[in-house]
Amino acid sequence: MAQDGRLDMTLSEAVYSLRAIRRQKPNPIPDQDIRMILDAAIQAPNGGNMQPWHFLVVTDALLRAQFAPLYHEA
Secondary structure: OOOOOOOOOOHHHHHHOOOOOOOOOOOOOOHHHHHHHHHHHHHOOOHHHOOOOOOOOOOOHHHHHHHHHHHHHO
16 A cells, blocks of 8 residues: 555445546656556466556657557457
């Protein structure tokens, strides 16, 4: 749990308040938040304890725009 209080939410609140995100804000995500998100993803359980995760963090808006067509195709 973050010390700044930003993650003060129970699991049930998180699960039952989950909504699909259709639009993203253009605001940059601070590096500290990205690290916290990735750390949470790494700690999450996975099948057979295989750790099959690979992460790609793209913070450059122009580069993200180049990835967009590939995302939509996939």
